[in-house]
Amino acid sequence: MAIFVTGGARSGKSHFAEQLAQKKYSSGIYIATSEALDEEMTARITKHQADRKHSGFPWETLEVPLKLGDCLRELRSLGDSKMQQRVVLVDCLTLWLSNCFFALDVELNGTDRLHEMTRELAEEIARYPYPLIIVSNEVGDGIVPMDALSRQYRDEAGRLNQLIAKQCEQVFLVTAGIPVDLKKLEFRWEEL
Structure with missing residues (x-):
């Protein structure tokens, strides 16, 4: 069962996802997609690692900045009965997209390979x-970015979120620390 958790920056989405994992499962694999490219990001990563360590919940952390689909495939192939009680938490999808965006140099090379990678992940x-x-950021709710590359990233993040949300049984939007189950509220055309 896949659960998608989205929201804006500092909305509480990661905290909610971790709480959900801890309440429903006995242990977890935390797939961290961020890369420590500067001092500020290094400090954030260190804080997140310390928070997980002190949570009392047994997390195993995997650093997976690019090959997220491959990682899920490998975990799926384990076929271990323990995996039924072990949750995998991916945090976060938009950082993974950003890593792919720059690794593929999308601005110069276009989006074909990026779209292929997102389809494979889905x-x-x-x-x-x-x-x-x-976990993923909802980046389309903010201001329209000034430059073309940032607008392209925002658009790709929106497309990715839609694609992944369709694959998930539950979708939560977290705003101001309050999670809302979107699929329970989802409009259905047949209701017209």
Whole structure:
């Protein structure tokens, strides 16, 4: 069962995802997608690692900045009965997208490979049979970026969030620390 958790920056989405994992499962694998590219990000990563360590919940952390689909495929292939009670938490999808964006040099090389990678990831999420929570930023709710590359990233993040949310049984939007189950509130055309 895949669960998608989205929200703006500092909305409480990661905290909610971690709490959800801790309340429902006995242990977890934390897939961290961020890379420590500067001092500020290094400090953030260190704080997140310390918070997980002190939470009392047994997290195993995997650093996966690019090969997220491959990582899920490997975990799926374990076929371990323990995985039924072990949640995988991916934090976060938009950082993974950013890593892919720059590794592929999307501005120069276009989006074909990026779209292929996002489709492959969506397929792996759909195939993943064990508990999975995916955190992503909702970047389209803010101001329109000034430059073309930033607008392209915002658009790709929106497309990615839509694609992944379709694969998930539950989708939560977290705003001001308050989670809302969007699929419970989802409009259905047949209700017209």
